[in-house]
Amino acid sequence: MPNDLAAWLEHLERLHPVGIDMGLSRVKEVATRMGLLASPLAPKVVTVAGTNGKGSTLALMAAVASAHGLRVGTYTSPHLVRYNERVTLNGEPVSDERLVAGFQAIEHARLKAPEVSLTYFEAGTLCALWCFAHADLDLVLLEVGLGGRLDAVNIIDADIGIVTTIALDHANFLGTDLEQIGREKAGILRARRPAVLGSEQLPASVAETANRLESPIFPLGEAFRPELHDDGQWTWHGQKMDGSVLTLSPLPHPSLPLDNAATALQALALAGVTLETAATQAALASVTLPGRMQWIGQWCLDVGHNPHAAAYVASRLPKPAGGRLWCLMGMLDDKDADGVIANLLPVVTDWVCVSLAGPRGRSAATLATVIEHHGGRVHYCAATPGDGADWLGHQLAPHDVVLATGSFFTVGALLERSLPQACEAHG
Numbered sequence: 001m002p003n004d005l006a007a008w009l010e011h012l013e014r015l016h017p018v019g020i021d022m023g024l025s026r027v028k029e030v031a032t033r034m035g036l037l038a039s040p041l042a043p044k045v046v047t048v049a050g051t052n053g054k055g056s057t058l059a060l061m062a063a064v065a066s067a068h069g070l071r072v073g074t075y076t077s078p079h080l081v082r083y084n085e086r087v088t089l090n091g092e093p094v095s096d097e098r099l100v101a102g103f104q105a106i107e108h109a110r111l112k113a114p115e116v117s118l119t120y121f122e123a124g125t126l127c128a129l130w131c132f133a134h135a136d137l138d139l140v141l142l143e144v145g146l147g148g149r150l151d152a153v154n155i156i157d158a159d160i161g162i163v164t165t166i167a168l169d170h171a172n173f174l175g176t177d178l179e180q181i182g183r184e185k186a187g188i189l190r191a192r193r194p195a196v197l198g199s200e201q202l203p204a205s206v207a208e209t210a211n212r213l214e215s216p217i218f219p220l221g222e223a224f225r226p227e228l229h230d231d232g233q234w235t236w237h238g239q240k241m242d243g244s245v246l247t248l249s250p251l252p253h254p255s256l257p258l259d260n261a262a263t264a265l266q267a268l269a270l271a272g273v274t275l276e277t278a279a280t281q282a283a284l285a286s287v288t289l290p291g292r293m294q295w296i297g298q299w300c301l302d303v304g305h306n307p308h309a310a311a312y313v314a315s316r317l318p319k320p321a322g323g324r325l326w327c328l329m330g331m332l333d334d335k336d337a338d339g340v341i342a343n344l345l346p347v348v349t350d351w352v353c354v355s356l357a358g359p360r361g362r363s364a365a366t367l368a369t370v371i372e373h374h375g376g377r378v379h380y381c382a383a384t385p386g387d388g389a390d391w392l393g394h395q396l397a398p399h400d401v402v403l404a405t406g407s408f409f410t411v412g413a414l415l416e417r418s419l420p421q422a423c424e425a426h427g
Contacts, residue, residue: 001104005096008103009083009120022150027122028419029236031155033109034406036129042073042137043276044271049185050164050198052309053263056256057164057198058141060264061288062324066091067283070138074152076130077121077145078363080303080412087128089135102127121145125152139271149187160267161189163206164198164260167308179205189215194241194270197287198263199348209331216241224266226258234258236280238266248277252285256292257312259323291411297421299402301411305331307339314347323399329371330354333362340406348403351378354388356409365390385413393420 002008031037048054048059055076065072071090079085084093097353104337106126110116118126125145132140139161142158144151166182186209189195195210199220210217218224224238235249246269254261259282269275288294291303302313317325327348331337351371353364369377379395382388385404392402400422404414 001107003100005083005099008360012103012118012120012123013053015123016117020245022147024150024152024155026116026118027126027152030106030110030116030118030122031129033112033128034105034126034130034376036126036133036284037155041132041156042140043128044138044156044160045140045142046160046162046200046267047142047144047153047156047158047163047188048164049151049188050162051167051181051185051245051306052304052312053164053198053257053260054143055398056260056289056292057264057267058164058288059104060256060261060284061141061253062088062091063270063287064264064268064275064280064282065186065273067279070273071136071364072141073128073132073135074141075125075132075135076143077124079414082407083124086124089131089137094131099127100129102130105130115197118130119152122152122328129156144188146184147187148185150184151188155187157190157322158188158193160191160194160196160270162196162198162263162267163188163202164197164263165308166199166202167306178203178418182206183209184379186210186293189213191215194218195265196267196270198259217229218266218270219261220263224262226262228253228258235260236265238262238269238295241270247274248275248280251277251281254284254287256287256289262316284381290415293406294411296397296419297337298400298405298415299419299421301414302403302405303408303411304405305333305335305340305407307336310340310343310405313403314344317347317403318401319347320399320401323401324349326350326352326396326402327398328352328354328385328392328402328404328410329406329416330364330366330385330388331362331406332356332360332409333366333368334360335362335407337362337367338374341371341374341376344403344405345374345376348376352382352388352392353378354382357384358409385410386417387417396420396422411424 182205195215227235233250239244355364368378
């Protein structure tokens with residue numbers, strides 16, 4: 001067996017004939033052999049599904065729960081720079097050694113007769129669950145990778161299910177019918193366990209699924225809501241399981257979407273956390289999530305890769321005073337580039353396209369063709385995100401802003417290096 005993390009990850013990439021293979025039978029069989037389904041991972045487990053907002057909601061829950069003294073484990077995907085980001089214990093990424101021990105346990109279990117083949121994501125999910133099972137945690141927070149009903153995370157029966165938003169993404173696997181996508185993502189819900197609905201624009205199929213399961217429904221705008229004040233602070237209005245009213249105020253505006261913050265607080269309240277104003281204030285004031293409207297000098301890095309996410313980013317970007325708003329974009333070939341570009345065009349003045357490697361990668365030239373078809377002005381096509389950043393470093397003026405977006409791969413590559421600023425390029 002491999003004895004270091006990099007070797008294990010290479011091994012896992014070769015295990016299964018396809019990268020994405022929807023279904024629970026194989027991963028559930030190995031989890032059963034490992035004893036991961038014999039008892040709860042923690043007193044409370046929350047699973048988060050949705051097209052956008054999953055990572056933000058989970059990060060907010062983790063921060064607030066930790067501020068209240070809870071021991072928290074989180075599982076998210078994909079990672080930006082290091083694989084270890086996917087699994088955290090009490091706010092810290094797990095060590096290489098712990099991940100290797102988990103992968104060794106998975107390999108031992110899957111090789112028992114009959115041998116079971118696992119995808120990279122399925123093995124990673126099992127490793128996260130193994131890490132949680134071997135830690136003394138109060139709360140486990142799980143982010144669905146793709147879909148919901150057939151996602152490997154869904155082998156766990158969560159105490160609370162959250163659906164954040166429903167929009168078009170992963171059309172090759174989920175289709176383009178929003179009602180059907182809603183049913184797939186609502187597949188994480190469990191009978192008679194709370195369902196927190198974190199958007200006011202969810203397709204009817206989500207609530208229909210919850211009603212069929214007799215799950216208590218807590219919808220944004222009805223059971224809970226954020227109330228924004230003129231000074232930028234806000235009040236959270238929510239409910240306990242018995243319907244009694246909860247209020248927290250004043251709260252600082254987090255660096256993440258307010259609807260996600262309200263959703264996170266509602267889920268924690270249903271998980272039995274007695275929310276205290278001071279602890280919640282401290283958590284919201286300090287929570288950050290790399291790659292989500294993350295500012296580094298003149299650069300704003302955001303992993304948004306579908307039209308819904310692009311529209312949110314466009315609405316939040318400041319209009320440069322006397323400068324240009326550049327967009328450095330790299331996207332995978334299976335993403336809706338037309339929709340993303342259409343939502344960014346009203347605010348972006350100048351474009352740089354970068355190629356992404358791998359079987360799903362899209363070339364910069366192909367992306368540039370789409371942008372130009374929509375009327376955008378492309379200045380440069382680069383072989384990598386880093387090359388694109390280097391070229392931009394010689395173009396930036398002091399009042400310019402750069403949005404780097406389109407993929408986790410684009411943002412991850414840029415976070416591994418320093419980003420040029422106008423003062424460096426023209427000083």
